Amino acid sequence: MKIGIPKEIKDREFRVGMTPAGVAALTARSHQVMIETNAGVGSGFSNDEYIQAGGKIVNAPEDVYSQEMVIKVKEPLPSEYALLHSQLILFTYLHLAADRQLTEALIQSGSTCIAYETVQLDNGQLPLLVPMSIIAGRLSVQFGAHYLTKQQGGSGVLLGGIPGVRSGHVVVLGGGVVGTEAARMAIGLGARVTILDVNLQRLGELEALFGSRVQLLYSTASNIAEAVTSADLVIGAVLVAGKRAPTLVKRELVQRMRSHSVIVDVAVDQGGCIETVHPTSHTVPVYEEAGILHYGVPNMPGAVPWTATQALVNATLPYACALADFGLEALGRDRTLAQGLNIQNGRIVYQAVAEAFPDLPTSIRSS
Structure with missing residues (x-):
């Protein structure tokens, strides 16, 4: 051929x-x-x-x-x-x-x-998406931490904190490959991490993986609202194979977030799971809306x-x-x-x- x-x-x-x-x-x-x-x-x-x-x-x-x-x-x-x-x-x-x-x-x-x-494999795994999801998940926290710095327009929060000052709060919407890798990176930086997912079996697997280092919540509207409004960094990590991502965070909820916190929506290539996110580019990766920095680059792994x-x-x-x-x-x-x-x-x-x-x-x- x-x-x-x-x-x-x-x-x-x-x-x-x-x-x-x-x-x-x-x-x-x-x-x-x-x-x-x-x-x-x-x-x-x-x-x-x-x-x-x-x-x-x-x-x-x-x-x-x-x-x-x-x-x-x-x-x-x-x-x-x-x-x-x-x-x-x-x-x-x-x-x-x-x-x-x-x-x-x-x-x-x-x-x-x-x-x-x-x-897609018979067990539901997506073998050609997994490697890029791993990279995107890890980069989401790396980029999020960067844009939280004051010089980039963020709130000036250090995700890992220091002794005597509380660490930053990272909220991960979705416990699949992207969400797992985002949590892994955030934990490594010393952040407080909350993961929300609708799959109870997956939440159990994440508990076995991370133990008490993360807070694991069933994904309901009220749990999402409570987590997102206390977050310094929100990672959108929702995936429904082949489908447009569901909107989990409405505009009204974004408006209630902490000023100059950061959203990184990895699901943006499938439409995004946060209403205020739209695709950006590596040249102009972020924009501010409602006082929140939004990162919506759909080809994140292209950075590495x-x-x-x-x-x-x-x-x-x-x-x-x-x-x-x-x-x-x-x-x-x-x-x-x-x-x-x-x-x-x-x-x-x-x-x-x-x-x-x-x-x-x-x-x-x-x-």
Whole structure:
């Protein structure tokens, strides 16, 4: 198969869809891999390294998208829509339930679109989302602590406190991978941590993991309100696979938060779980509303591309190899990979996306 690896064009997105080691694995299986020039530089990989791995460097995105499959990191942006075509397999993060424009563009392109974030194991785990969720969870506290400093517009709270001065309060909405990693980082800094979740079994698992170092609450409106209004840093870490994130914190509740506290909504790529959050960028990551700093960068792991690219490719490469070896037959061979299929033949084929856009053409596959 002929495979294209484009240079990411989202704001300050320095990750790349394939490492030189991944290219070597694909070319060893007799596949041809075209890498857009300097696509890997931001992650620490030179053009020469890709050439040595058996890849070919091409100069224009048109040369990448004209291939049979494109493997990338983030969703195509409007300037890339015209490059999509009906013979293309697109393998990347998509997060369609929160992006009607992209969904319509992919439908119109006729491309077969497989989303990393909905590739799902029988036990419900999302193997291609987990590595980036780990990174985003850890970064959420790192960035949150940074923006709490007075020079960045925050309240001036040191999350870890010092002897004689209480530590900062971090509230984590959601106890999945992102929430767990956020809590791990916050605990490491010495913060007081509260995690809220609706899954009692998960709360029990978190108790076994963290013990008395965190406060674990069932996620009700009253518990959320009490926790959020006492927080210095709120982390939105809610995930419903493939669906738009539910809104857990309304605008009125944000207005009751402590002045110059910070919100980091990791769920922003699925629409966000905090009403006042909207997507930002690495160039302009925060804005103030109701006296609260909001961080809404949807591609947080792009800040640490050397780590994030390798972690991502470690997870995606086996599925990329299967698609390269067998084409769309790979979907029939592996139902985990098949769960990633979101759009095919001009129709939405993933249930959660179809529910988000009931007026768009759908063809829901049987389970």
